[in-house]
Amino acid sequence: SYELTQPPSVSVSPGQTASITCSGDKLGDKYACWYQQKPGQSPVLVIYQDSKRPSGIPERFSGSNSGNTATLTISGTQAMDEADYYCQAWDRSTYVFGTGTKVTVL
Amino acid sequence: QVQLVQSGAEVKKPGSSMKVSCKASGGTFSSYGINWVRQAPGQGLEWMGGIIPIFGTANYAQKFQGRVTITADKSTSTAYMELSSLRSEDTAVYYCARVNDYGATGRFDYWGQGTLVTVSS
Numbered sequence: 001s002y003e004l005t006q007p008p009s010v011s012v013s014p015g016q017t018a019s020i021t022c023s024g025d026k027l028g029d030k031y032a033c034w035y036q037q038k039p040g041q042s043p044v045l046v047i048y049q050d051s052k053r054p055s056g057i058p059e060r061f062s063g064s065n066s067g068n069t070a071t072l073t074i075s076g077t078q079a080m081d082e083a084d085y086y087c088q089a090w091d092r093s094t095y096v097f098g099t100g101t102k103v104t105v106l
Numbered sequence: 107q108v109q110l111v112q113s114g115a116e117v118k119k120p121g122s123s124m125k126v127s128c129k130a131s132g133g134t135f136s137s138y139g140i141n142w143v144r145q146a147p148g149q150g151l152e153w154m155g156g157i158i159p160i161f162g163t164a165n166y167a168q169k170f171q172g173r174v175t176i177t178a179d180k181s182t183s184t185a186y187m188e189l190s191s192l193r194s195e196d197t198a199v200y201y202c203a204r205v206n207d208y209g210a211t212g213r214f215d216y217w218g219q220g221t222l223v224t225v226s227s
Contacts, residue, residue: 001168033213035151042201042220043143043151048213086151090210093165095141095153 002091004098011104018074020101022087025068032070033088034063036081043086047072079105108133110140110202110218117224123190126221128202133216135183136160139205141214142176142187144198154200157185158208192225199223 004024012018022032032050035043045054047063050070060075070089074081082105087098113127128140141156155166159178166174175188185202200221203214 031211035214037151042217043203043214044217045213045215048215049211054215088151088214090212094167095156095205095212097143097151097153100150 002089002094002096004087004089004096006085006087006098006101008099009102009104011106012074012077013106014079015076018077018081018103020072020074020085020087020103022070022072022098023068024070024089024096024098027068027070027089028066030065030089030091032063032065034061034070034072035086035088036083037086038083046085074103077103077105081105108204108216110204110216112200112202112218112221115222115224117226118192120193120225120227122192123188124192124196124223125186125188126200126202126223128185128187128218130183130185130204133204135178136180139208139212140176140178140185141203141205142174143201143203143214145201145220146195146198149198154187154189156205156208159185194225197223197225 034047037043050065051063062073109131136159139156139158142154157164157176164176178185202218204216205212206215
């Protein structure tokens with residue numbers, strides 16, 4: 001089965017840039033989405049189709065996808081961005097989620 | 107504004123079955139996929155399967171094949187997920203989510219509030 005691998009944790013200082021990677025075989029040939037999940041809350045879609053932002057998602061969230069790696073970038077990270085982030089893709093009629101990354105804003 | 111409202115928390119015995127509901131409002135229920143995702147305590151998100159109500163055919167993750175049944179009632183805009191032969195490892199929060207653009211471009215754009223199911227003897 002298809003697997004998406006993310007680093008368990010990423011730390012970032014307020015105002016700096018956080019980059020979260022998602023690795024999978026030929027992931028660049030698929031579309032990647034990203035979800036933010038805060039403790040006790042349901043996930044929220046922040047990026048879809050590699051780099052599109054849903055309405056209401058701040059511009060500081062951006063995405064890219066090439067080769068075997070999709071990347072979520074948070075520019076000018078704020079304390080409110082501290083959360084778990086999951087990537088997601090579609091493979092052979094199956095939705096697959098990444099392993100998740102905890103972003104800590106120090 | 108699309109809203110997905112799920113049924114309440116449940117406690118189940120090992121070997122029994124569970125059925126969680128997800129009522130949609132504020133959108134066109136039949137045309138979008140409703141999928142189910144679960145999250146065990148302290149763990150990540152796991153896709154279980156989904157259905158597009160207008161077509162009525164469900165698609166399941168291989169891991170849950172034979173144990174999960176997803177259905178939809180267009181008349182009440184409600185989707186259901188039934189999981190049988192429960193074991194302790196099925197203890198999790200179960201989410202329903204609307205999928206916009208089913209398939210390769212699909213994304214989970216609206217989520218229910220989650221339903222905690224605890225499996226314990």
